[in-house]
Amino acid sequence: MVSPSGTPVAGPSIRTSTGSASRSITHHQNNQTQKLPDTNIENSSKSSHHDTPPSGPRKPFNRSWRFWAIILSLSIMALCGTVEATIIINALPTIVADLGGGSAYLWIPNAFLLASVAVLPLYSQLSDIFGRRYLLLGAVSLFILGSGLCGAASSMGMLIAARAVAGLGSGGIEMLVETVVTDLVPLRERSKYESLVLTGSLVGCTIGPFLGGVIVVKLGWRWIFYLNVILGGASLLMLFVFLKVKHRRNQTLISRLKRIDIGGNAIFIGSVVAVLLALTWGGPVYRWDSFRIVLPLVLGLLGLFVFTAFEWTPKLAPEPSFPRALLSNRTSAAALMQSFILSILTFCFLPVYFQGILGKSPLGSGIAIVPISACVVPFCIVGGVALSKFGRYKPIHFISWAILIVGLGLCSLLDRNSSTAAWACFEIVCSAGIGLVTPTLLPAVQAPLEERYVATSTGLWSVTRGFGSIWGVTIPSVIFTNEVRRYSDSINDVSIAERLANGQAYELATKAFLDSIADETVRDQVISVFTRAIKTVWYVGIAVAGLGLLVVFVQREVKLRQEMPETEFGMDDGRPASRTAATDEIPLEDLTARRYE
Known part of the structure; x- marks a missing residue:
């Protein structure tokens, strides 16, 4: 998705927050009551190397207890959010053995992911309308409820439905956690504090699979959900x-509800559900060339x-969940693409x-990926601190991608004879590339934007990452399956050979399958085919x-x-919320779609 750029033009009228008479943009320009910045592309070359972001009232950054x-x-x-998403990996066989359900087990992780991604734009808009506090508390409560129902599930259907409920809460948590940080911290400092919050996520990714295996053995699978409660x-x-x-707090409930972008969110949720259904069914359930995959x-x-x-x-969308201004400059668009x-x-x-x-x-595999998961944390902190200190994200992005390319190139050298030291060191190189860039991408997205777009830009960033994670499983699995064939x-x-050629290679690349092959020669041949196929995956990753x-x-x-801007959603210090961050009435998109490149 790309956004057309251009200068603000005359359009529908807007009203002030006090409800005064409508005034058009042309009226503002003619009377010089509001001077818009020159947004012509031709004039962009006159800007300095460090372009100036939107300005506004500022206040000191207060870090109280x-x-x-x-x-x-x-x-x-x-x-909690990342543990919920990863802890279930090693518990799936035990859950299926207890509840049954056959191939429906695929929906245990997928229902959670689908629900969490589909509601991200809705959460971003609701947080602007109703505020961050109660929406985040509601999302956390929904997550706790879903986790508790998962632990108490008596059937596969109940478990899948409960996972969807937990996913609805998790989507709000993912978006609102980042949004609250951006509300409380000035832009240059955000990466540093985002890296602290990301540490929780990355620790969850690291310990989730291992913790799930331990809990299943010691306490039973239901406790992997009760832990999140x-x-x-x-x-x-x-x-x-x-x-x-x-x-x-000066709007009625009815006026707030009227601002919700019902049409846009309905289209988005339906589209996301269709795409995720196709990507999760492709391979394990239906062949990729099946109409059941292609059509959705x-x-x-x-x-x-x-x-x-x-x-x-x-x-159609007077107050959109996805404003055009978010992609009206190439810096935000490029940062989203990198995400x-x-x-x-x-x-x-x-x-x-x-x-x-x-x-x-599976448990041994979870332990083996600890180097990349654990080492991402310190590199995230380094990247966040570096951006806060020097205020420049482009050098960090360049260095990070270069390191990641090297790391993926090293991974392409791995085979069955590679030593533990080799693959562990290669993981650390990859973690450096991933960790350094991760906390610097959202600040780069938000740098050219006004503070009023904090929630919507964070929501779009979260959607981008969610879609990337889906394609990150789908694309390699398709390449691997085709190469094995x-x-x-x-x-x-x-x-x-027929089983592997019929699209089951990704599902069969397990220790259990290798152990089931009695003929050692055939087992070596299968491993050789897997090795050649996965090298192609690494090559595509390098590209x-x-x-x-x-x-x-x-x-x-x-x-x-x-410095902290005077925003509508900052720390409550007893003063009324700023009226400069957003108007009571529906904002006019063309007025704010400035070009800061």
Whole structure:
């Protein structure tokens, strides 16, 4: 999705926050009551190397004890969200054995992911309308409820439905945690504090699979969900006590409900559901060339284009969930593109290498990826601190992508004879590339934008990452499956070769499958085919990372604001919410779609 750029033009009238008579943009320009910046492309070359972001009232950045309590609460909540998403990996066989359900088990992780991604734009708009505090508390409560129902599930259907409920809460948590940080911290400092919150997420990714295996053995699978009830409850209590932030209270409930972009969110949710259905069914349930995959995928992608057109038409969406201003400059668009690419590469194929080539168990594979998961944390902190200190994101992005390309190139050298030291060191190199860039992407997205777009830009960033993670599983699995089919003729056992050639290679790249092959020669042939196939996956990953590096050159270096703006959603200090951050009435998109490149 790309956004057309251009100068603000005369359009529908807007009203002031006091409800005064309508005044058109032309009237403002003619009377010089509001001077808009020159947004012509021709004049962009006159800007300095560090373009100036939108300005406004500023106040000092206050880090009180309550601020740190909020950061701690958000970190715990981020930990819960990622633990919920990853802890279930090693528990699936036990859950299926207990509840049954056959192939429906695929929906245990997928229902959670689908629900969490589909509601992100809705959460971003609702947080602007109703404020951050109660919406975040509601999302956390929904997450706790879903987790509790998962633990109490008596059937596969109940478990899947409960996972969807937990996903609805998790989507809000993911978006609102980042939004609250951006509300409380000036732009230049955000990466530093986002890296602290991200530490909770990354710790969850690291310990989730291992913790799930341990809990299943020691306490039973239901406790992997009850654990999130306990942690989520503690976080909910802390947020209720400490998260006191401003929001506008001078609107009636009816006027707030009228502002919700019902049409846009309905189109988006339907499109996302169609795309995710196709991507999750493709391979395990249906062949990729089946109409059951092609039809929803095409309809879903077309729906996303319809959603964009709907949102960018003021008469259809007067207050859109996805404003055109978010992509009206190449810096924000480039940072979003990098976020999408990084999410594709973050869900790498290391588990397939460990299980399908080295023959490790799922638990052993989870332990083997600890180096990349654990080392991302310190590199995230380094990247966040570096951006805060120097205020320049382009050098960090360039260095990060270069390191990641090297790391993926090293991974392409791995085979069944590679030593533990080799693959562990290669993981650390990849973690450096991923970690350094991760906390610097959202500040780059928001640098050219006004503070009023904090929630919507964070929501779009979260959607971009969610879609990237889906494609990050789908694209490698399709490549791997096709490459295995290509080389399957080299396997002597015809029945095994046919199973691998019929689209089951990704599912069969496990220790259990290798152990089921009695003939050692055939087992070696299968491992050889897996090795050749996964090398192609790494090569494609290198090319994708190279695209991320090229996108860096599209960005402009925008000066990061160092002081807190007077926003509507900052820390509640007893003063009324600022009326400069957003108007009571529906904002006019063309007025704010400035070009800061």
